[in-house]
Amino acid sequence: MVIATIIGDTRTTKLFYGHYDVMNPGDITEWDNDPFILKKDRGRYWGRGTGDNKGQLLAVIFGLYMYKELHRTFPFSIQLVIEGEEEQGSPHLKAAITDAKKMLHDVDSTFVIDGSINQLGEHILRLGNRGALGLALTANTALRDNHSGNMGNVMDNAAIKLINILNKVYDFSQHRVLIPDFYEGVREPNQQEKEWIAALPYEKEIIKKQTGVKKLPPNNKEYYHKLMFEPTFNISGMNAGYSGKGIKTIIPHQATLKIDCRLVGSQNLTKIKKGLQQILREESDSNEFVVEYLVEVPASNTASNAPDVTKICKALKKIDGKALVEPVMPGTVPNYIWTDILKVPTYTLPLANFDQANHAVNENISKKAFVEGITLIYELVENLI
Amino acid sequence: MVIATIIGDTRTTKLFYGHYDVMNPGDITEWDNDPFILKKDRGRYWGRGTGDNKGQLLAVIFGLYMYKELHRTFPFSIQLVIEGEEEQGSPHLKAAITDAKKMLHDVDSTFVIDGSINQLGEHILRLGNRGALGLALTANTALRDNHSGNMGNVMDNAAIKLINILNKVYDFSQHRVLIPDFYEGVREPNQQEKEWIAALPYEKEIIKKQTGVKKLPPNNKEYYHKLMFEPTFNISGMNAGYSGKGIKTIIPHQATLKIDCRLVGSQNLTKIKKGLQQILREESDSNEFVVEYLVEVPASNTASNAPDVTKICKALKKIDGKALVEPVMPGTVPNYIWTDILKVPTYTLPLANFDQANHAVNENISKKAFVEGITLIYELVENLI
Numbered sequence: 001m002v003i004a005t006i007i008g009d010t011r012t013t014k015l016f017y018g019h020y021d022v023m024n025p026g027d028i029t030e031w032d033n034d035p036f037i038l039k040k041d042r043g044r045y046w047g048r049g050t051g052d053n054k055g056q057l058l059a060v061i062f063g064l065y066m067y068k069e070l071h072r073t074f075p076f077s078i079q080l081v082i083e084g085e086e087e088q089g090s091p092h093l094k095a096a097i098t099d100a101k102k103m104l105h106d107v108d109s110t111f112v113i114d115g116s117i118n119q120l121g122e123h124i125l126r127l128g129n130r131g132a133l134g135l136a137l138t139a140n141t142a143l144r145d146n147h148s149g150n151m152g153n154v155m156d157n158a159a160i161k162l163i164n165i166l167n168k169v170y171d172f173s174q175h176r177v178l179i180p181d182f183y184e185g186v187r188e189p190n191q192q193e194k195e196w197i198a199a200l201p202y203e204k205e206i207i208k209k210q211t212g213v214k215k216l217p218p219n220n221k222e223y224y225h226k227l228m229f230e231p232t233f234n235i236s237g238m239n240a241g242y243s244g245k246g247i248k249t250i251i252p253h254q255a256t257l258k259i260d261c262r263l264v265g266s267q268n269l270t271k272i273k274k275g276l277q278q279i280l281r282e283e284s285d286s287n288e289f290v291v292e293y294l295v296e297v298p299a300s301n302t303a304s305n306a307p308d309v310t311k312i313c314k315a316l317k318k319i320d321g322k323a324l325v326e327p328v329m330p331g332t333v334p335n336y337i338w339t340d341i342l343k344v345p346t347y348t349l350p351l352a353n354f355d356q357a358n359h360a361v362n363e364n365i366s367k368k369a370f371v372e373g374i375t376l377i378y379e380l381v382e383n384l385i
Numbered sequence: 386m387v388i389a390t391i392i393g394d395t396r397t398t399k400l401f402y403g404h405y406d407v408m409n410p411g412d413i414t415e416w417d418n419d420p421f422i423l424k425k426d427r428g429r430y431w432g433r434g435t436g437d438n439k440g441q442l443l444a445v446i447f448g449l450y451m452y453k454e455l456h457r458t459f460p461f462s463i464q465l466v467i468e469g470e471e472e473q474g475s476p477h478l479k480a481a482i483t484d485a486k487k488m489l490h491d492v493d494s495t496f497v498i499d500g501s502i503n504q505l506g507e508h509i510l511r512l513g514n515r516g517a518l519g520l521a522l523t524a525n526t527a528l529r530d531n532h533s534g535n536m537g538n539v540m541d542n543a544a545i546k547l548i549n550i551l552n553k554v555y556d557f558s559q560h561r562v563l564i565p566d567f568y569e570g571v572r573e574p575n576q577q578e579k580e581w582i583a584a585l586p587y588e589k590e591i592i593k594k595q596t597g598v599k600k601l602p603p604n605n606k607e608y609y610h611k612l613m614f615e616p617t618f619n620i621s622g623m624n625a626g627y628s629g630k631g632i633k634t635i636i637p638h639q640a641t642l643k644i645d646c647r648l649v650g651s652q653n654l655t656k657i658k659k660g661l662q663q664i665l666r667e668e669s670d671s672n673e674f675v676v677e678y679l680v681e682v683p684a685s686n687t688a689s690n691a692p693d694v695t696k697i698c699k700a701l702k703k704i705d706g707k708a709l710v711e712p713v714m715p716g717t718v719p720n721y722i723w724t725d726i727l728k729v730p731t732y733t734l735p736l737a738n739f740d741q742a743n744h745a746v747n748e749n750i751s752k753k754a755f756v757e758g759i760t761l762i763y764e765l766v767e768n769l770i
Contacts, residue, residue, distance in 0.1 A: 130534060134632045143597025149515060149716030152617035152647050154608065155598045159620035163548060164557035172549035212528025212638065213540045223539065232537035235544035236635050239628035241621045242643065247519045247679045249645045249717075250621050253597065258627065260634045262537050294632045331534030332634075 001096055002082040003103070006064070008074030013106040014384065015079040015338070018057040018113050019086030022049040023359045030361045044364040051356030055365035056113050056373060057082065059351050063377020075385040079107060086114075090334050097337050108345075109308055110338035111380075115350030116358075117369065120201060122320045123376060125312050126348035127302040129329035130228075131263035131336065133272060134236075134295025137162060140288050142253040145241065151251055158255035159240040165283050166257065169276065170233055177233050177261070180275040185266035189229055189327060192304040196325040197224045228328035232262040262332065263299045300335035301328075306345035308384060315379035319372055351376065386481050387467040388488070391449070393459030398491040399769065400464040400723070403442040403498050404471035407434040408744045415746045429749040436741030440750035441498050441758065442467065444736050448762020460770040464492060471499075475719050482722050493730075494693055495723035496765075500735030501743075502754065505586060507705045508761060510697050511733035512687040514714035515613075516648035516721065518657060519621075519680025522547060525673050527638040530626065536636055543640035544625035550668050551642065554661065555618055562618050562646070565660040570651035574614055574712060577689040581710040582609045613713035617647040647717065648684045685720035686713075691730035693769060700764035704757055736761065 002020075025035040025048050033039040035048040045055060064078065085091055097104070117123050141156035171178055189197065202220035207213070217223040236259065241252035263269070273293065283289040304327060313323035329348065338346040351373030352358070353366040387405075410420040410433050418424040420433040430440060449463065470476055482489070502508050526541035556563055574582065587605035592598070602608040621644065626637030648654070658678065668674040689712060698708035714733065723731040736758030737743070738751040 130537075132534070132634065134634065136632065142599065146596050146598065147716065148617065148619045148621060148645050149517070149647055150612075151596055151598065152515075152619055152715065153611035153615050154602065155596065156600075157620055159623050160555075160557060160560075160618075163551065163620075166548065167552065167557050170545075172545060172552055175545075211531050211536055211540065213531065213536065214527065215541075216539065226538035227535075230538050232533065233545075234533040234537055234634070234636055235542055235548075235625065236533060236633060236637065237626035237628040238544050238623055238640070239625075240623045243622040243624035243641055247521065247643050247645060248621060249517065249519065249619070249680075251619055252621070255623070256628055258632050260533050260632060262534055295634070330537065331532065 001084065001092075002080070003100060004080040004082075006074060006078040006080070008077040010076050011106045012108055013077040013079055013104070015081055015104065015107045015110040015344070016060050016113060017081045017110055017338070018060065019053045019083050020057065021084040021087050022052065022054070023087050026361065032362055035363070040367075043368065044366045045370065046362060046364045048363055050365040051352035051363050052358035053086070053114050055370060056351040059370055059373030060113050060377050062374045064381065066374060066378045067381045074381065077106065079104060093334060094337050094341060097341055101342065104342060107342060109306075110342065110344055110346045112333070112335060112338070112346060112348040113351055115348065116352050116354045116356055117350050118201060118324070119203070119206065119354045121353070121368070122322070122324055123316050123372070124324045124326055124350060125309070125316060126326045126329045126350075127304065127306070127309070128300050128327065128339070128346075129331060129333050129335050130231075131267070131269070131297045131299035132260055132295045132332040133263060133269060134260045134293070135258070136292040136294055137165065137257040137259065138290045138292075139165065139255045140253060145250040145253050148249040148251050155251050158252045161288070162240070162255040162257055165280065165289060168279050177231070179272055179279065181271050182267070182275060183231070184271065185268060186231060187229070187265040189225070190304060193327040194221075196304075196327055197221060197228075199322070200224060200324060200326065227330040228326070229264055231264050231267060232260075234260050234262070236260050260295060262330070264328065265299060265301065267299060269296055269298050297332050297334055298336045298340060300339045300346060302339060302345040302347065308345065308347060311383045312347055312349070312380065315376060315383045318379045319376050349376070349380075386469065387465070388485065389465040389467075391459060391463040391465070393462040395461050396491045397493055398462040398464055398489070400466055400489065400492045400495040400729070401445050401498060402466045402495055402723070403445065404438045404468050405442065406469040406472050407437065407439070408472050411746065417747055420748070425752075428753065429751045430755065431747060431749045433748055435750040436501075436737035436748050437743035438471070438499050440755060441736040444755055444758030445498050445762050447759045449766065451759060451763045452766045459766065462491065464489060478719060479722050479726060482726055486727065489727060492727060494691075495727065495729055495731045497718070497720060497723070497731060497733040498736055500733065501737050501739045501741055502735050503586060503709070504588070504591065504739045506738070506753070507707070507709055508701050508757070509709045509711055509735060510694070510701060511711045511714045511735075512689065512691070512694070513685045513712065513724070513731075514716060514718050514720050515616075516652070516654070516682045516684035517645055517680045517717040518648060518654060519645045519678070520643070521677040521679055522550065522642040522644065523675045523677075524550065524640050525638060530635040530638050533634040533636050540636050543637045546673070547625070547640040547642055550665065550674065553664050562616070564657055564664060566656050567652070567660060568616070569656065570653060571616060572614070572650040574610070575689060578712040579606075581689075581712055582606060582613075584707070585609060585709060585711065612715040613711070614649055616649050616652060617645075619645050619647070621645050645680060647715070649713065650684060650686065652684060654681055654683050682717050682719060683721045683725060685724045685731060687724060687730040687732065693730065693732065696768045697732055697734070697765065700761060700768040703764045704761050734761070734765075
């Protein structure tokens with residue numbers, strides 16, 4: 001991890017976070033150009049890391065450089081935190097930032113520069129993100145599968161056992177999680193957030209095409225409420241017995257379920273895990289049922305009235321003539337490190353174009369997005385004063 | 386199919402059913418001997434079909450031959466029905482027997498000679514078998530899987546949809562099928578059947594070792610009641626999304642469940658299918674949910690006081706000194722063809738040893754089982770008069 005300090009006119013410090021590591025390019029022959037030699041062509045810079053995240057990092061550095069050249073000095077100090085494990089899920093970031101807390105004690109806000117601007121080329125300010133709790137549930141009922149005639153009713157079915165347990169965790173007909181206190185901390189958007197959401201684009205046909213989802217909520221209010229202000233209960237995988245062509249009349253001795261819950265507001269991971277253990281105590285004691293925790297990332301929140309929001313919006317308006325704000329990012333990133341460990345508001349500002357093809361072949365950043373990114377960073381510093 | 390008629394002293398006819406087709410031997414190098422050259426060694430005849438079912442068929446023919454040699458004539462007529470598609474699930478047997486009904490109209494009972502005698506080498510008379518209804522349920526919610534953050538709450542989860550539907554079919558906490566009229570026709574064993582069950586062996590430790598099941602019912606009454614007089618609801622397979630190592634936070638667009646129900650008594654397949662369609666009408670109309678029927682075999686019943694039971698028991702006693710009767714075979718075979726299409730009582734008499742390794746390498750029939758089988762068939766004819 002690189003931590004670079006630029007001393008400005010005041011001790012007040014803005015932290016900029018990005019990463020220098022990239023995803024494996026995969027089959028290089030699928031790329032139009034060598035993924036590791038930068039190529040400019042058709043108004044874009046092509047190469048691994050151009051969009052995610054070296055190109056965006058460079059725009060940050062160029063934007064700050066431009067400010068320095070014109071103003072000679074910064075109105076505040078700057079910490080550039082650049083890590084090299086983001087693509088592996090930042091396994092050491094929490095520990096590293098906890099260790100570096102003293103060094104970073106003048107930081108009053110973090111700017112995460114990553115992700116994509118929207119399809120219309122408009123920049124977005126993101127204020128928080130949903131957390132995630134990932135689980136694996138496994139039921140065992142025997143040492144092997146058995147014939148469903150020869151042992152049917154005598155041997156317990158692992159899939160039936162698992163669904164029975166699952167029915168204690170989730171009410172399938174009401175679509176409600178039954179874990180005690182699960183919904184504690186879920187909140188409604190405030191007036192400001194509602195206004196921001198009303199201004200967000202909601203292109204149903206484009207979303208349907210991209211996702212293959214046939215039915216979408218009727219309006220952007222409902223759509224973004226579901227994505228930003230409601231927790232999820234998602235079965236990401238389930239497996240037992242034989243699922244090939246036709247049927248094998250066997251009793252499965254093992255069944256597994258993978259579940260991920262996206263968390264919002266101040267939902268409490270520790271309380272939720274405790275609640276789950278409580279309702280599954282009986283099963284967990286049986287040695288025929290195991291719960292594994294695979295993902296544990298709390299939600300991250302930055303208040304809609306956080307100190308720099310208005311200033312950032314001014315900078316965004318300089319670029320797009322308007323300022324789009326997403327109160328919550330629906331996916332999960334470890335922004336809690338800044339909001340919960342460093343205890344400062346966190347602002348995510350993506351700079352790359354929507355079709356940057358990050359993690360895929362022919363990754364790129366458009367010249368337009370790159371130059372606008374540099375300008376946005378310049379305007380950000382100018383307006384943050 | 387071969388139908389051989391032996392005219393006896395009366396028109397009353399006993400039908401003997403068996404099959405001449407065998408399973409593929411698989412990797413011949415795994416066999417100790419050529420599977421298609423009969424070898425006698427260590428008190429056993431080795432080769433594909435020795436146990437299932439040519440060896441047993443030969444014992445039937447030799448038993449009848451012995452009777453003929455000693456008595457010159459049969460006290461009744463005999464139909465030998467030998468088919469060549471049993472290992473494929475007898476796809477044409479029902480139609481063939483329906484066609485041949487006129488020719489078989491003097492038949493008053495069918496003897497199915499197939500399967501294994503028990504581990505202690507004792508012969509068994511089986512009077513019926515459980516039927517089976519096999520289903521595949523598939524739910525679709527989109528054209529592809531999606532990221533559980535980006536579309537969580539917006540896209541319906543196919544696994545959740547499917548379990549929600551399944552909860553309308555089966556009460557997981559009470560372990561009861563919720564299909565209307567499902568349990569109609571389930572009956573309790575009568576006094577005679579209870580006595581037969583009380584005489585059946587119940588070697589818990591052997592069963593645990595063979596099946597890997599850790600908990601078994603406390604006594605043979607409960608064990609055999611579950612296997613013979615109760616229908617089952619079995620999830621033989623379930624599959625959705627990602628079930629590999631770790632977790633992939635995706636929303637599955639498709640989920641499938643395979644279910645098989647073993648049916649008992651006079652449970653009615655047509656009524657059950659109708660009941661299922663009724664409770665799933667709403668879902669089936671949505672085009673996002675499909676029910677497929679993969680197996681449909683009714684239970685087969687032969688009454689405990691059927692005309693020949695006492696006579697067959699006398700023949701069994703000649704061999705073993707006692708007569709073990711299983712009122713119902715827990716698995717599913719198409720005996721309904723004899724009881725429901727031909728409308729005659731059906732008696733299953735296995736002749737091969739328990740360790741015959743049918744469908745596996747080194748299939749065999751022990752000389753003891755083969756000779757006892759011949760004797761049993763002789764005694765059967767002698768006692769059926």
